[in-house]
Amino acid sequence: MKVVIGADHAGYLLKEEIISYLKRKGYELVDVGTHSTESVDYPDIAAKIAKAIIKDGIPYGIGICGTGLGMDMALNKYKSIRAALCLYPYMAQMSKLDNDANVLVLAGRLTGVELSLQIVTTFFNTPFSGIERHARRVKKIDEISI
Numbered sequence: 001m002k003v004v005i006g007a008d009h010a011g012y013l014l015k016e017e018i019i020s021y022l023k024r025k026g027y028e029l030v031d032v033g034t035h036s037t038e039s040v041d042y043p044d045i046a047a048k049i050a051k052a053i054i055k056d057g058i059p060y061g062i063g064i065c066g067t068g069l070g071m072d073m074a075l076n077k078y079k080s081i082r083a084a085l086c087l088y089p090y091m092a093q094m095s096k097l098d099n100d101a102n103v104l105v106l107a108g109r110l111t112g113v114e115l116s117l118q119i120v121t122t123f124f125n126t127p128f129s130g131i132e133r134h135a136r137r138v139k140k141i142d143e144i145s146i
């Protein structure tokens with residue numbers, strides 16, 4: 001499984017933890033930065049994650065900033081990106097089951113490493129349910145064009 005991952009300075013340390021965790025589990029990671037705790041702008045990282053998914057065909061992404069809010073807002077501006085800010089494993093589970101999320105967003109300043117790894121594991125271990133009403137709703141999201 002190939003996953004693109006990116007974070008701003010507030011998510012950098014958590015990104016490094018997640019990369020080593022997922023690599024140990026056999027995932028192929030594409031790291032779009034940032035590569036230190038020096039301040040950067042989360043929309044620039046979101047753009048790289050979105051490009052890797054939309055243009056390069058990487059199926060899933062992880063984005064991290066301090067609260068997760070800015071990264072989530074920026075990612076969801078891109079068509080076909082369904083980014084889900086998840087603070088609990090239950091949110092990650094439902095983001096896949098019902099919403100078919102393709103990007104997991106984490107809050108580097110709120111969610112500790114252990115909890116974040118549980119959220120990541122739940123996200124990747126849960127498939128989209130495929131239930132008709134949920135597919136219909138996801139399609140309606142993807143059709144939004146204004």
Ligand code: RB5
Nearest residue numbers: 010065066067068069070
């Ligand atoms: C950076 O200080 C912070 O604003 C950013 O990481 C994020 O929390 C924004 O939503």
